[in-house]
Amino acid sequence: MTVPIEKHPFEIFPMMMPVTPWVAEKKEHKQDKSRSEEALATSIPHLISSDNLSNMIASDPILLNSSLRDWNEEFQSLKELPYTELSERIIRDKNIVRVNQEFVAAATRGAVAIVNKAVQPINPHEPERGHMFLYHNIFFSYAVDSRDIYADIGGDAISYAAANNDLKGVRLYHLVDQKELHVVMTAIIDYRGYRVVAQSVIPGILSNEKVSQVVYGSMDYGKTVTADPTFHDLMVKAGRSLHLGSHSISSSSSSSSSADGSAPADVKKDNKEADATTTTTVEICSAMESKGIIGADGRRYILDIMRPTPRDPLYPSSSSLMFILRPELVAGYSEYLRRKQINAEKQEAIAKAKAQQQQKKDGGDQVNGDDKDKKKDETKDSDATKELVEPDVFLNLNPNLYSTASLVFSSDDARKSSEARLKEVSDFLVNTIIPSLVQDFVEYNITPVDGATLSQLMHLRGINMRYLGKLATLSEKSPTTQAVILCEMICRAAKYLFTEHLRNTENYQLSHSIAHFLNCFLGSNTRGGVGSIQPQFALQPAVKFAAPAKGVTSPFKLTRADLWQKIVSSVREKFQFDLPQNFSVQTNQSIPYLRSICLKVGIQIQAKVYSFAVDDPFTADAILSLFPLVKDIRPKSIDAQETLDAGRSLFQQQDRTDIAGQLLEQALSLITSVYGPIHPDAATCESSLAMLAYQEQDITSAIAHQTRAVIICERVHGLDHFDTSHAYANLAIFYQQANKPKEALAFMSRSLYLTQLVCGPYNPDIISQYQNIAMILNDMNKDELALKYFNEALTANDSLFGKNSVSSAIICHYIAKAYDKIQNHREAMSFQKRNYTILSQILAPNDLRLQESNFWLNEFTSRAVKKQIEIKQQDQINVSLKLAPGARPISEVLKYVQSTNRPKSTKRANSLSTAGGFGGIRQATPAPSSSSSSSTSTSTSTTTEKPK
Numbered sequence: 001m002t003v004p005i006e007k008h009p010f011e012i013f014p015m016m017m018p019v020t021p022w023v024a025e026k027k028e029h030k031q032d033k034s035r036s037e038e039a040l041a042t043s044i045p046h047l048i049s050s051d052n053l054s055n056m057i058a059s060d061p062i063l064l065n066s067s068l069r070d071w072n073e074e075f076q077s078l079k080e081l082p083y084t085e086l087s088e089r090i091i092r093d094k095n096i097v098r099v100n101q102e103f104v105a106a107a108t109r110g111a112v113a114i115v116n117k118a119v120q121p122i123n124p125h126e127p128e129r130g131h132m133f134l135y136h137n138i139f140f141s142y143a144v145d146s147r148d149i150y151a152d153i154g155g156d157a158i159s160y161a162a163a164n165n166d167l168k169g170v171r172l173y174h175l176v177d178q179k180e181l182h183v184v185m186t187a188i189i190d191y192r193g194y195r196v197v198a199q200s201v202i203p204g205i206l207s208n209e210k211v212s213q214v215v216y217g218s219m220d221y222g223k224t225v226t227a228d229p230t231f232h233d234l235m236v237k238a239g240r241s242l243h244l245g246s247h248s249i250s251s252s253s254s255s256s257s258s259a260d261g262s263a264p265a266d267v268k269k270d271n272k273e274a275d276a277t278t279t280t281t282v283e284i285c286s287a288m289e290s291k292g293i294i295g296a297d298g299r300r301y302i303l304d305i306m307r308p309t310p311r312d313p314l315y316p317s318s319s320s321l322m323f324i325l326r327p328e329l330v331a332g333y334s335e336y337l338r339r340k341q342i343n344a345e346k347q348e349a350i351a352k353a354k355a356q357q358q359q360k361k362d363g364g365d366q367v368n369g370d371d372k373d374k375k376k377d378e379t380k381d382s383d384a385t386k387e388l389v390e391p392d393v394f395l396n397l398n399p400n401l402y403s404t405a406s407l408v409f410s411s412d413d414a415r416k417s418s419e420a421r422l423k424e425v426s427d428f429l430v431n432t433i434i435p436s437l438v439q440d441f442v443e444y445n446i447t448p449v450d451g452a453t454l455s456q457l458m459h460l461r462g463i464n465m466r467y468l469g470k471l472a473t474l475s476e477k478s479p480t481t482q483a484v485i486l487c488e489m490i491c492r493a494a495k496y497l498f499t500e501h502l503r504n505t506e507n508y509q510l511s512h513s514i515a516h517f518l519n520c521f522l523g524s525n526t527r528g529g530v531g532s533i534q535p536q537f538a539l540q541p542a543v544k545f546a547a548p549a550k551g552v553t554s555p556f557k558l559t560r561a562d563l564w565q566k567i568v569s570s571v572r573e574k575f576q577f578d579l580p581q582n583f584s585v586q587t588n589q590s591i592p593y594l595r596s597i598c599l600k601v602g603i604q605i606q607a608k609v610y611s612f613a614v615d616d617p618f619t620a621d622a623i624l625s626l627f628p629l630v631k632d633i634r635p636k637s638i639d640a641q642e643t644l645d646a647g648r649s650l651f652q653q654q655d656r657t658d659i660a661g662q663l664l665e666q667a668l669s670l671i672t673s674v675y676g677p678i679h680p681d682a683a684t685c686e687s688s689l690a691m692l693a694y695q696e697q698d699i700t701s702a703i704a705h706q707t708r709a710v711i712i713c714e715r716v717h718g719l720d721h722f723d724t725s726h727a728y729a730n731l732a733i734f735y736q737q738a739n740k741p742k743e744a745l746a747f748m749s750r751s752l753y754l755t756q757l758v759c760g761p762y763n764p765d766i767i768s769q770y771q772n773i774a775m776i777l778n779d780m781n782k783d784e785l786a787l788k789y790f791n792e793a794l795t796a797n798d799s800l801f802g803k804n805s806v807s808s809a810i811i812c813h814y815i816a817k818a819y820d821k822i823q824n825h826r827e828a829m830s831f832q833k834r835n836y837t838i839l840s841q842i843l844a845p846n847d848l849r850l851q852e853s854n855f856w857l858n859e860f861t862s863r864a865v866k867k868q869i870e871i872k873q874q875d876q877i878n879v880s881l882k883l884a885p886g887a888r889p890i891s892e893v894l895k896y897v898q899s900t901n902r903p904k905s906t907k908r909a910n911s912l913s914t915a916g917g918f919g920g921i922r923q924a925t926p927a928p929s930s931s932s933s934s935s936t937s938t939s940t941s942t943t944t945e946k947p948k
């Protein structure tokens with residue numbers, strides 16, 4: 001009889017969109033007689049007869065409810081709720097989050113069905129590329145250039161980027177939350193090589209009758225521009241939060257203008273030719289492609305926000321039409337100017353106050369006594385700074401610069417001034433933001449471990465991913481970071497090639513085609529069209545969505561040389577970076593590359609040992625499934641976010657921990673009320689509360705909070721996310737402080753395995769994890785095994801920071817103490833000597849740390865000499881007793897045999913690093929063996945605090 005396993009409530013809490021892992025166990029197929037009926041019952045609503053309607057309700061109530069819901073009306077009604085009081089904002093935010101989650105779940109199901117050709121288009125007579133769909137009252141379309149508007153400047157690639165930019169714009173205007181200005185619910189689903197855009201339906205927009213009106217922006221790509229005054233006032237108010245100013249643009253009235261949005265011939269020629277009869281000047285506060293619509297419900301909607309921020313002036317070419325600046329950069333530059341202006345005004349006020357004081361002194365109004373003068377000067381300075389009012393810096397950027405729009409300026413100076421302001425923002429990015437990030441990388445203040453953490457760090461500072469090549473060039477002094485950047489560039493280039501590869505593949509060939517691509521990407525010398533991955537059957541090809549790439553007649557004709565040649569060219573084109581000649585993925589980095597490409601394109605593979613030294617490490621059986629990748633507007637609770645940020649900020653101040661704890665508890669309550677208990681912000685809040693309890697020596701509370709943080713991280717980020725690994729490491733340290741070494745060893749081993757899986761064998765976080773495991777093993781009196789992990793930490797540290805680094809000296813001291821503990825004083829003296837040699841090159845002779853190192857060196861040396869003398873004396877006794885040199889007396893042998901503290905076998909030394917392994921996936925290479933020392937160090941992270 002099996003004993004049921006007790007689970008934490010958070011482990012079984014339902015989630016609307018659970019995280020799909022990229023690796024899983026292969027399940028055996030079992031017979032199920034009702035599977036076909038269930039598939040029919042949960043199929044597309046218009047394919048289900050009225051007789052089966054009750055069956056559909058029972059089998060999938062969410063599906064049926066979604067088909068009857070008016071998503072747009074629900075969303076807009078919630079946005080119009082009052083939000084003056086905190087309780088009102090909580091109710092409003094909670095319902096917006098709920099509706100958005102249900103919308104995304106329904107949109108994901110619809111997109112998968114559309115890609116699988118299970119939904120009929122609403123325009124079946126048009127080419128397949130231009131098909132549109134209506135599913136569960138959600139409008140779907142492909143992110144392709146179906147009307148050949150961008151045929152000369154990139155085609156589908158421009159439309160692909162435009163869909164992503166539009167989602168960013170919807171997020172921004174939703175965050176601004178301008179009253180009476182509405183956005184539509186939007187989601188992007190990437191599945192099986194296709195990008196599908198899902199939007200809620202504006203009332204009247206799909207009607208044959210003109211019940212909705214376009215009153216703002218352009219429907220013919222800049223030829224005719226309209227601007228309703230009321231709509232314009234709303235856009236100006238919203239634009240001020242985004243630092244977008246109102247600007248003039250010329251509008252032409254022409255008989256060739258298309259009211260339905262189709263592009264006339266002259267638009268394709270950059271609007272250079274026009275047959276307009278009249279030209280007027282219109283004031284707008286958005287990109288010309290954006291459209292303002294008054295729906296049948298009377299609400300004003302902003303659509304097609306393809307350029308919510310201005311274009312990057314460093315990429316002015318027509319093929320870079322969708323290269324825009326990130327909103328974080330614009331906000332950061334505004335904050336930079338604000339602080340600069342405050343400091344300038346403060347210095348000016350202080351100088352003015354001092355000048356007035358000097359005039360009074362010169363006039364005979366001087367106060368006797370130096371102390372009084374000093375106090376009066378300080379009072380004047382403080383009074384002068386108190387009178388300052390924080391400035392409101394508005395950048396007044398023009399989103400239509402470097403576009404095909406016909407801009408109108410009052411003078412040439414006005415044009416130059418507008419362009420100069422935008423150029424200042426880009427210069428701030430290149431000359432200030434990027435070098436500061438690289439400096440943090442070089443000094444190891446922050447260290448990205450994979451593409452996800454790297455993109456998060458870049459986006460927080462307003463850096464676009466197209467600057468990866470510049471980061472790679474500047475990060476040469478940090479080989480670990482440069483390796484992560486190279487991996488990200490290569491996998492991003494491979495992602496676009498893979499999507500094209502999938503679109504040219506028939507459904508019955510998917511698993512073989514995916515395995516073939518992965519073999520070409522990570523195999524040793526794959527030859528196209530051979531091996532077990534080639535399917536042994538053929539069917540009549542279906543209608544292609546897009547024409548195959550030139551020179552590629554079949555996905556199985558792809559070879560490793562061809563693929564890597566395309567990757568090198570793509571990296572050069574997208575990131576302006578040249579990969580080293582004959583570049584190849586190192587064997588010990590194959591797992592991080594595999595993980596990255598699987599997460600980027602949505603592949604789930606079987607969890608098993610893969611040997612990357614062979615031609616075909618992957619077979620068709622190893623490809624389990626494809627899963628959709630979803631992006632949405634991600635509605636947020638401003639109150640919860642601000643409270644959490646304030647609590648974490650006060651947590652850094654040692655004398656404000658009591659207030660920090662109250663704010664963190666309040667933030668956790670707000671997060672739970674709005675999002676529910678399973679949310680990334682809830683994990684961050686639980687981790688902060690655990691750190692706070694740890695500092696206050698409340699280990700029980702720390703373990704409880706950190707346990708919840710681990711469970712939440714696993715469910716919202718995934719089992720192998722770096723934040724999950726970091727949470728496990730902190731939980732292990734808390735258990736160690738609670739005097740539970742077995743649990744601490746299990747959690748720290750899990751963290752080590754996940755970190756190696758994510759970022760490879762060498763990373764700064766792995767060093768601390770090796771040391772933590774060694775310290776735990778020391779507590780368990782497993783000294784020999786602890787030395788192995790200390791030596792692994794030293795090897796990793798030497799490879800990252802060099803053999804003469806301070807961190808190497810510290811680890812050498814720990815190793816010396818570990819050897820001294822097992823009475824091996826000679827080795828202890830050797831490692832302590834290296835410690836002293838390194839510190840003597842860095843520290844001053846009178847430094848206390850150098851003196852302490854010298855003390856331990858003398859101590860270990862004296863013990864080693866004493867031990868050697870004892871050994872010689874024992875050898876002399878053995879000679880007199882006619883025993884072999886080095887032999888032990890029978891009394892010591894008996895004492896050793898009867899002892900209960902004998903060292904145990906260390907056969908599990910190499911297996912501890914994979915304890916609790918993620919699904920059993922690992923690389924087929926021999927485990928390293930070394931030795932090391934003892935000290936508890938903490939795991940580092942780019943997003944969460946660490947125990948001190």
